[in-house]
Amino acid sequence: MIAAERLDHTGATGTGDTRSAPGETVAVRRLTLTDFRNYTALRLDLEPSPVVLIGPNGAGKTNLLEAVSLLTPGRGLRRARIADMDRIPDTGRRDGSVGISGAGWGVAAEVDSIVGPVQIGTGREAGSDRRSVRINGAPSSAQALSGYLGAVWVTPQMNQIFLESAGSRRRFLDRLIFATDPAHAGRVSSYEQAMRDRARLLKDRGPDGADKTWLSALEAQMAERGVAVAAARLDMTDRLGRVAAEGFGPFPGAVVAIEGDIEALLRDGPALAAEDAFRERLAAGRAQDAVAGGAGVGPHRCDLRVRHLEKDMDADQCSTGEQKALLMALVLAHARLLSAERGAVPLLLLDEVAAHLDETRRAALFEAIVEFGTQAWLTGTDESVFAPLAQSAQAYRVAGASLQAMGQATGP
Amino acid sequence: MNEIERVIQLLSRLPGLGPRSARRAALHMINRRESLMQPLAQALKDAGEAIKICGTCGNLDTADPCGVCSNPARDGTILCVVEQVADLWALERTASFKGRYHVLGGVLSAIDGVGPEDLNISALVERCSGEVKEVILATNLTVEGQTTAHYIIERLEPTGVAVTRLAHGVPVGGELDYLDDGTLSAALQARRALG
Numbered sequence: 106m107i108a109a110e111r112l113d114h115t116g117a118t119g120t121g122d123t124r125s126a127p128g129e130t131v132a133v134r135r136l137t138l139t140d141f142r143n144y145t146a147l148r149l150d151l152e153p154s155p156v157v158l159i160g161p162n163g164a165g166k167t168n169l170l171e172a173v174s175l176l177t178p179g180r181g182l183r184r185a186r187i188a189d190m191d192r193i194p195d196t197g198r199r200d201g202s203v204g205i206s207g208a209g210w211g212v213a214a215e216v217d218s219i220v221g222p223v224q225i226g227t228g229r230e231a232g233s234d235r236r237s238v239r240i241n242g243a244p245s246s247a248q249a250l251s252g253y254l255g256a257v258w259v260t261p262q263m264n265q266i267f268l269e270s271a272g273s274r275r276r277f278l279d280r281l282i283f284a285t286d287p288a289h290a291g292r293v294s295s296y297e298q299a300m301r302d303r304a305r306l307l308k309d310r311g312p313d314g315a316d317k318t319w320l321s322a323l324e325a326q327m328a329e330r331g332v333a334v335a336a337a338r339l340d341m342t343d344r345l346g347r348v349a350a351e352g353f354g355p356f357p358g359a360v361v362a363i364e365g366d367i368e369a370l371l372r373d374g375p376a377l378a379a380e381d382a383f384r385e386r387l388a389a390g391r392a393q394d395a396v397a398g399g400a401g402v403g404p405h406r407c408d409l410r411v412r413h414l415e416k417d418m419d420a421d422q423c424s425t426g427e428q429k430a431l432l433m434a435l436v437l438a439h440a441r442l443l444s445a446e447r448g449a450v451p452l453l454l455l456d457e458v459a460a461h462l463d464e465t466r467r468a469a470l471f472e473a474i475v476e477f478g479t480q481a482w483l484t485g486t487d488e489s490v491f492a493p494l495a496q497s498a499q500a501y502r503v504a505g506a507s508l509q510a511m512g513q514a515t516g517p
Numbered sequence: 518m519n520e521i522e523r524v525i526q527l528l529s530r531l532p533g534l535g536p537r538s539a540r541r542a543a544l545h546m547i548n549r550r551e552s553l554m555q556p557l558a559q560a561l562k563d564a565g566e567a568i569k570i571c572g573t574c575g576n577l578d579t580a581d582p583c584g585v586c587s588n589p590a591r592d593g594t595i596l597c598v599v600e601q602v603a604d605l606w607a608l609e610r611t612a613s614f615k616g617r618y619h620v621l622g623g624v625l626s627a628i629d630g631v632g633p634e635d636l637n638i639s640a641l642v643e644r645c646s647g648e649v650k651e652v653i654l655a656t657n658l659t660v661e662g663q664t665t666a667h668y669i670i671e672r673l674e675p676t677g678v679a680v681t682r683l684a685h686g687v688p689v690g691g692e693l694d695y696l697d698d699g700t701l702s703a704a705l706q707a708r709r710a711l712g
């Protein structure tokens with residue numbers, strides 16, 4: 106009951122005022138990679154302006170975006186295992202062994218964050234399979250990173266987002282929320298932890314053998330945190346929906362809605378009633394959950410539904426091209442929403458997006474990036490695609506695990 | 518394994534000490550055999566023999582009942598429930614709590630195989646049917662800490678004692694042991710009733 110209040114209160118603690126002065130730009134100003142993917146050692150000093158990375162396939166562009174994505178909570182834009190990011194040493198060296206270097210990796214950054222300059226370090230230490238996070242040198246958690254900056258990405262893998270399971274759409278929605286609500290990442294992970302612990306208890310001792318008081322204590326945790334998670338998702342869909350419906354220049358208008366039991370409870374009544382109802386449903390579902398694992402009800406089952414406004418058609422029924430355009434429309438609507446609400450737009454990581462847009466949409470995307478003043482990171486193989494950004498972006502050629510500044514727009 | 522290797526191996530089991538710092542600590546002691554190593558060994562031996570777990574509250578001390586439990590100036594009607602002895606010591610450092618303690622010895626965690634029977638909970642319920650009037654729950658703001666708090670609230674309900682919760686200004690997932698003393702005593706003052 107008091108948890109929501111306390112979470113909100115504590116979410117703000119330590120990160121200071123999360124609202125920035127209007128017009129403040131969130132940007133990576135220095136990025137240092139150590140034994141990360143194909144990079145042995147890389148240091149980049151950056152302006153707050155957009156970053157363009159040009160290079161052939163396999164050069165390491167996505168790896169760089171992945172490194173930047175790890176400055177926010179979660180597993181990064183590839184959702185890879187932490188150990189997979191260890192640099193694999195070149196073949197043919199010394200004993201010729203190919204294999205895991207096993208020594209860990211590091212991504213360090215100086216960031217102009219929503220609360221001012223901050224140093225973020227993240228990585229894997231040898232012998233650990235967890236990612237460690239340091240903020241201004243002090244040990245911290247990945248969830249705490251959303252108090253400093255947000256990042257939203259679009260990658261070629263996300264072309265399928267409207268066709269895949271609901272999980273990918275939930276993660277996408279959560280990422281949009283991380284950028285405005287520093288407490289959300291912590292709530293989601295606490296909710297999942299309570300759910301896992303309840304599932305374990307049910308599995309180990311059965312619905313009848315497990316301590317009922319213990320089960321209801323876990324269900325209370327799930328209810329408190331789960332309803333807070335659902336409320337944040339509902340709130341984001343509402344706010345985003347208003348902006349997305351207007352469309353974004355040549356990008357289609359979108360109708361967004363969230364579909365789920367807990368979200369429906371929250372729409373129909375007060376949060377406390379939703380908590381009680383959720384708790385009752387969990388208690389009633391113990392026997393079934395003991396067999397099926399997980400939980401049959403909860404915000405971990407909700408879905409983000411997207412419709413093409415003009416065509417009045419569900420996103421998964423739209424053409425591949427229309428689906429891509431809808432996804433970009435949502436990302437741009439989110440940027441517009443945040444720009445209007447707090448003047449600080451999250452980092453945009455757009456992997457191989459530009460080349461696949463038609464000229465009108467590409468121009469609109471570039472214009473929006475410049476207008477929002479966000480540090481967008483764009484990748485591509487063809488330099489000419491980015492010509493319209495020549496004056497406003499810093500461009501690098503990526504080759505052989507090193508970066509070379511292109512043109513004049515890179516100097517201070 | 519020779520004697521030095523054994524020392525290094527044991528030292529490296531201490532929290533915060535890896536093999537490298539263990540080796541450094543061992544060398545440091547070896548270089549100060551008379552001024553540090555032998556007195557430390559003696560102190561560890563003495564403490565190892567003298568230390569007792571307080572049968573009343575679970576605190577570690579050289580006497581059972583512990584110094585807090587046997588101190589007549591402490592208010593026996595208020596109990597502060599903590600996860601670990603380290604939390605008790607953190608609260609004692611603030612010198613702002615005049616009641617007594619109850620150490621659970623962990624938190625409920627199905628994943629780690631820790632259930633209510635593994636924690637010092639039945640003894641707590643028993644203490645609460647005596648002179649205790651108020652229980653302050655000072656478990657950490659982690660999922661396990663809060664689940665455990667919730668569990669205790671239900672278990673204490675039949676006893677009729679007032680249960681309050683430490684209102685700490687700690688980030689979610691924060692642990693008591695890492696709080697500075699000022700934050701901790703403020704949290705203690707600001708505790709609030711649960712209902």
Ligand SMILES: Nc1ncnc2c1ncn2[C@@H]1O[C@H](COP(=O)(O)OP(=O)(O)O)[C@@H](O)[C@H]1O
Binds near residue numbers: 143160164167168
């Ligand atoms: N853990 C790793 N260690 C070393 N090299 C890696 C690792 N993971 C990926 N790579 C290499 O990085 C390159 C892919 O980089 P990527 O960023 O995906 O390229 P692109 O520029 O096409 O986006 C590949 O050559 C791949 O073999």
Ligand SMILES: [Mg+2]
Binds near residue numbers: 163168456
């Ligand atoms: Mg790529």
Ligand SMILES: [Zn+2]
Binds near residue numbers: 573583587
């Ligand atoms: Zn005692």
